[in-house]
């Protein structure tokens with residue numbers, strides 16, 4: 362198989378998520394591809410540029426939210442990556458809701474929401490990487506099937522290079538599809 366060498370740049374796929382924090386007493390949301398699961402303990406991380414408006418709010422409150430947008434929210438999600446809360450009020454873009462477990466806003470319109478309590482912060486090349494324990498998680502009832510979030514209904518999207526791509530199909534079962542090779 363012939364391999365072509367690429368630039369040393371992350372290309373993806375990365376999840377498209379909206380990280381939320383309270384900043385100056387208002388909800389603020391930022392588009393983030395640098396989001397993921399650290400362990401099932403349950404810990405998520407988000408890596409935010411230290412100068413972002415959202416970053417100040419996560420540092421101040423010690424909480425952030427991770428909200429998974431559906432494809433139909435793509436323009437609003439991208440908007441959150443184009444403008445900063447420093448210049449534009451993004452608090453009215455979505456309906457925000459809260460959980461008593463911590464002070465970070467979550468997005469009602471997003472089918473999945475995770476509220477995380479920061480327990481560690483590491484700075485890497487101008488970014489703050491926040492590690493947060495999930496203290497509350499929500500799914501929209503109509504996007505669930507048999508009591509579980511349903512990927513076809515949630516219709517999340519990912520980013521690859523400079524493009525957003527849909528992910529709306531189950532293609533296999535985890536811890537099972539590889540059994541044929543055991």
Ligand SMILES: Cc1cc2nc3c(=O)[nH]c(=O)nc-3n(C[C@H](O)[C@H](O)[C@H](O)COP(=O)(O)O)c2cc1C
Pocket residue numbers: 389390391392393394395396408409410412413414415416439441442443444445446447520
């Ligand atoms: C597709 C996409 C992915 C992005 N991923 C990240 C990311 O993972 N971390 C980050 O710090 N900024 C990321 N950004 C940039 C921020 O979303 C952007 O600078 C935003 O305006 C900052 O908002 P704030 O100042 O209100 O926090 C991304 C932007 C886009 C469009």
